[in-house]
Amino acid sequence: MYNSLISAMVKASGGSQWERALQLFEQMKQGGVDCDEITYSSLTSAMANAAGGSQWERALQLFDEMKQGGVEPNDRTYNSLISAMTNAARGSQWERVLQLFEQMKQGGVECDDRTYTSLISAMANAAGGSQWERALQLFEQMKQGGVECDDRTYTSLTSAIANAAGGSQWERALQLFDEMKQDRVECDDRTYNALISAIGNASGGSQWERTLQLCKQMKQGKVDCDKITHSSLISAMANTAGGSQWERALQLFDEMKQGGVEPNDRTYNSLISAMANVAGGSQWERALQLFEQMKQGGVECDDRTYTSLISATANAAGGSQWERALQLFDEMKQWRVEPNDRTYTSLISALAKAPGGSQ
Template sequence: MNNLALSMLSPSTSGFPPSPLPSKAATNATAPRCRAAPSGDASLCAFRAHHSAGHALHTNPALMPALAACARLPSAVAEAEQIHALLVKSGGSRAVSHVQAFTSLIRAYARLGRVCDARKVFDGMADRTVVTWNVLLDALIRDGDLDAAWEVFVKMPQRNAVSWNTIISGFARNGWAPVAVDLFIEMTVAYGLAPDEATMVGFVSAVRDIGLLAIGKSAHGYVLRREFSLDGPLGVALVSMYTRCGSMGAAHSCFLSVTTKNVEHWTSLIAGFAAHGQPENALRLFVEMRQVGIEPNGVTFVAVLSACSHGGLVDEGFKYFDLMRSMGIRPMIQHYGCLVDLLGRAGFLKEAFNLASNLPEDPGFVIWSSLLAACRSHGNVEMAELTASKLAEAKPSHGSSYVLLSNTYARAEQWEDSKRTRRRMEEHRVAKKPGLSWIEIDGSVHSFATADKLHIESEGIYHMLEDLKHNFTSAAYEPEPFAISEQL
């Protein structure tokens, strides 16, 4: 996969009943109804007025703008259905204008959450353009139906760059990063298509999720050679890729190379510093961001609160939480989760438990598990038992609550309680997924679990570990101290 990627990086009938045509007497009542309607968009009003005047549908200049308005306005479902009925009644579905209109109708239904209706319209079309296929493909991707999206992609009689970009970015966003990378290679190597900025956003996002730093750097080089702009999503994707792969120096350099930074660029780097244990850099960057006039959003404050949590900065965390609310940003469960984690890590377990228990919505698995981990770290058995019961309620089939509680008992040398918890886990047939470590070698990521013997090179790996163990124990070795620079 690596060599291929690097070689590229070198230079119908409707289910809706037809609506009767309005009489000319209804014309005068149309305008006030438009103004009163929730979806009283100007283009919809113009479409209604032209239609009420008795003119033919194909001569209505507001048809396409009206369909665009339906896609834009959540309250325009009824209007979309009425236009659909008119299109079916007007016939002539082989006309180019009708193909465009039905394509826009598919987009409108999809954006209104009516994907099944969008598919009905598509299936009922006698003629389709590549744009029609792309609109349906995008609708299925947005709906999260990747199997159906893949089926449509395979059946497409013609594909363009938009088709490939839609499927690659859709798979990358929905957790199918390896497939997205394979599709990128197929697009560029098998079909010889040159990726554009949108393609690279999806590809870099997929590379980020897999952790392929070497290929990510090659992708960055390709972006620079093609002189793609980093001021938008592509720059954000590259910064995020470097931070996710742990290369904070490269992430910061990439960030500095962006000419016009938006809030997403700043947030991505702040979140990276927070995740990699550099809260001072994260908070310093947040201050700088506000000084240059970029207003933070809710995601930015999640990163800032996470930085405070990792740094044990309790007072600062609540200060930033208050700042967020003073800026009119409504706290979400993610912000409260950061506060619970902040209190738990700092040892304020009772306060963290009370906060989690009184949140405006269900804390969920992540918040309770982070608090239980804090109870284990601080050796608080009583609070661990309370939190474990909450965690079991949130996700009874997950093994984390049993394992963390058992480890808490073991840390407190309550061996019988630890064994009892493990037995209960076995009785309920609850299994905990093993934690994995991974390493990238020659463009491939290798993952390992504790005492893993499933890797194809496991015999050689264990042999090498034995040799290293022998060398370390037989040699007089003193670790050499070193300092990590805190400079950005």
């Protein structure tokens, strides 16, 4: 009965019942009911999908408790735990994920498509896109082992490649897309979004036209273009040399809203970045207007938002808007948004351009 109840909590929308799952677990132990691998696997799955972010540390505690209690972890337990680690904030647990993978193999536990997909996803989430090559290695291992690759596998791998430094692997992402179609693996919105992101990150925004072609393919194939699609497209326009496609970025933003797709922080950040990158700094006021819209819409402003805005004011046509840059920096600190290296560089640039070097 308890296992069925815990399983029901796991299936709750948005992972909202993970705490209730733990309460049931405590009741179970207090009542002297034996906990088996199904209990622990379900609980670990609840931690992986917990509302508000992965409860990966609790998942690890459960795993340790399981082993101490003499309950042998199976493939489902490992897969749930790897998923919890994969979902850790900022991809911080990718090394631990690989350790679990080694434990699995040493223990003779079968690694299936879910295992490999979670592993590849963990590499995709690693900071700075540093593990894209490892993601490719895992993909090759998967194929060599005769494990079938599905749409989630290809999407996770494309995401890893999209995060490679400097957008250097966009051609490899296209090769994967072709391979996926040859293997008749269905491409959904997540696949296209990952691919558009990879292509959009190409150096100097050189492949922006290709991203629009992919969007057209999506529509022709009746694949929904969501806020991630639009944000990735706008980001591709923002990356163009001299911000040359800023008007197209605005057009995409308008199309998005007209289609009933609500912009999020990534959308606004990409669009503000596009305005900040315009040659000659002619769109700094538009960047500030978008910032106001963002706040009015209750969209969270992060370090990328403020950094792009400060950059826009530093490069403003007619001379640096250094006072505005300082106001934005002060506002940023008031809202406890942590400045990054680029924030300080942009602020110093704005102050250096003050009339007569007064700042």
